[in-house]
Amino acid sequence: MHTVILVDDEVFTRKGLIKLIDWESCGFQIVAEADNGEDALEIIRKVRPDVVITDIRMPVLDGMELIRRVVEENDANPSFIIISGYDDFKYAQQAVRYGVRDFILKPIDEFEISDTLRRLNENLGREGAERLRNDSLLNDSMLESIVLGEASDTAIAQWEQRMMLRANDRLFYLFAELNDNHAWNPSAGQISSAGFKEIVHQVLQRMSGGEQPFYLHDHHNRIGILVPERALEAFNGSIERFVIRFRQALSVESGDRVFLYAGAPVSRLADIGQSYITAKETLLYKYIHDDNRFVIYDQVKTEKVNYVTFELKEVGLFVERMEELQTENVRATVESLFHNFRNDRYAPEAVKITIHQYVLGITKSIRGMDGDESALSSFAPVVGWYDLSLTLGELKRLFSEFVDESQRYIAELRKVQVKGGIQKIRGYIETNYSSNISLKSIAAFFFINPVYLGQLFKKSYGVYFNDFLLQIRINEAKKLLRQSSDIRIYEVAEKVGFSSADYFVTQFEKIEHMTPKEYRNKLLPSDKGDNPGEIESE
CATH class of the missing domain: 1.10.10.60 (Homeodomain-like)
Structure with missing residues (x-):
């Protein structure tokens, strides 16, 4: 069981949560409660829970300040879920930056929070397994130790020689990300992580004529690459030209579904961790630059990203249109939604939260008509993509298929209800x-x-x-x-x-x-x- 602490100044909210949710079936156990952020901070330091579920507005130390303090202390590393009575999502940008897993509105819906907890349980399991693998790699991979700033000066000097680095040469950390690599994509074959890593290695070797050693590292859904200045000489020293050519070559091998993310350049191998951090920041711009399919930190670092997601009333109106079988209106709304993801500069996490809420609204509608959403062939993909890397087009395809199939299902459910209703009316006439x-x-x-x-x-x-x-x-x-x-x-x-x-x-x-x-x-x-x-x- 993963451990949870509940933080809310309203005792009936905490007790209600405890009784409302079947915590054990979701993979969690509650180990502590707190009615303010300051007490919660001390409990987190002692208990080191896996998950903290907290309200935002509390006395002494509010929820956002609690999260900030825990993140900045970097001692305990729990996942956070925010529960709030406010639907304006004005805290969303700060919350996403701090890695908050979900944002749930009061009154709390049992299905919504249970679904969130089950997905979080699966994610924590995967992340835990990945951490174990990474811990093992730390003993063998000097590259990772350098990125983490843990390598000795001697070890760094040895690696600089291996990479043939020259004094003041620039060095970039680059992510190569394979998208749409899942069983629900009929138009593209699946490639294993090892297979994609090998493709990346071979393409780099061809681009450098085998003269430049490249060092790769596995990340979740991505391959990390050290790109030295020497690799850019054939491209007039331009990281953008290198990235464009690299992506083109990868697309030949694996389809046009590779995204590249380049961090800021550093002049010493010892500082590569900074390039790695900035490369991770470029991931926030993924759907904004979905057309180019590459992001370079120095080109986007001043651009703003939108973390505010949606209005709940918009989800309600969308579901109403589906129930009324306004097919063209529904499709136009989907088009508008994905258009806004790019034009309004949505961060990937904001996109995920938005899609999740729309899927949840549709699912509630189906259940309200005594239907079973799991009977839909499009349901598993639309709830299973959260930990996958998807292009905006593929995400739109999965979501659109779910919406279209759900609308047809709702029409069938209505026919069944109407048939049952007219039979009741006939029985009423025959009786009266x-x-x-x-x-x-x-x-x-x-x-x-x-x-x-x-x-x-x-x-x-x-x-x-x-x-x-x-x-x-x-x-x-x-x-x-x-x-x-x-x-x-x-x-x-x-x-x-x-x-x-x-x-x-x-x-x-x-x-x-x-x-x-x-x-x-x-x-x-x-x-x-x-x-x-x-x-x-x-």
Whole structure:
């Protein structure tokens, strides 16, 4: 179990969270609680939890300040989830910079937070396994120790010789990222991490004619590369030209799905950690530069990135349009959404949070109609991509397929509901035919527009409502006439729902082409004859 502490100045919120969530099934156990940031900070230092779930506004030390202090101390390294009663997301930019995993609004939705916790549990498991692998690599990889600033001066000098570095040569840390590399992508074959690393190595060797040694390091979904000044000589010393050529060559081998991210140059191998850090910062600009598919830190370092994601009401309106089957409107909204991701300069984490909220809204709608979202073939990809590297186009494809399939599913669910509803209405008519019912009264009882109900009834059963009701009443009248020779015609009329015996006789004769009396007399033995004392409407 991963450990969790809850931080909120409202005790009923903390206790409610404890009871609301099946923590164990999500992979967590709560080990402590705090009602303010200062106490929470001390608990984090002692307990070193895996996850901290905190409110923003608290006395003494608020949530954002708590996160800042923990991050800057760099002692404990928990994942943070923010729970807030405010939907303006004004804290989103700061929260994302501090690595906050999710931002959940009050009132807390059990499905939403459980889903968040399960995904976080999976991520922490993967990250833990990766940390173990990286810890093992630290013992064998001097490159990583240099990046981390842990290598000795002697070791650094040895590596400078290996890389044939000259005094004051610039040195770049570069990420090569393979995108859309997943089983749900029918247009591109999957490449293993080792396979992609080998492709990167071979392309670099071809570009340098085998004369320049390159050193590579595995990162999650990416390959880290040390690019020295000597490698740029064929490109007039331009890192941009080198990157463009490098990406073109990689695309030949692995498809046009490779992104490159170049950090700021440094002049000493000992400072390569700074280039690594800036290369990581360029990842924030991925979807802004989706067309070029490369980002160079010195070209974007002054550009702003948008961390504010969306308005919840926009998700609600989108789901409403889906439920109303406004297909063209829905598709136009998806187009606009992805257009805004690029034009409004969304950071990747902001894109992830936005897509997650839209998927959650659609899922709630499906569940509300007694559907099962897991029955959709597009559901697994749209919730499983969060830890993958995707181009904006591929993400749009996965999301659009989910939206389109969900809308078709919602239409099918509605048909089922309508069919069930019209069957209930028919049952109601068959039970209450003897009462003073009408299309208008039944529509009001079932909260349906009477015109729509009339159309739906004709479409479902091939007859108009009034004809259906009349036929039921006449059939019931015939049954009474068959079963009792003593019942009077006006009594039959009353029992089957006619307020006027004369009107009953008229309608009976219209359908059966004989009067009620003639119908009953037809059933009597011939020696009895007619009942002379009875008239049709008595």
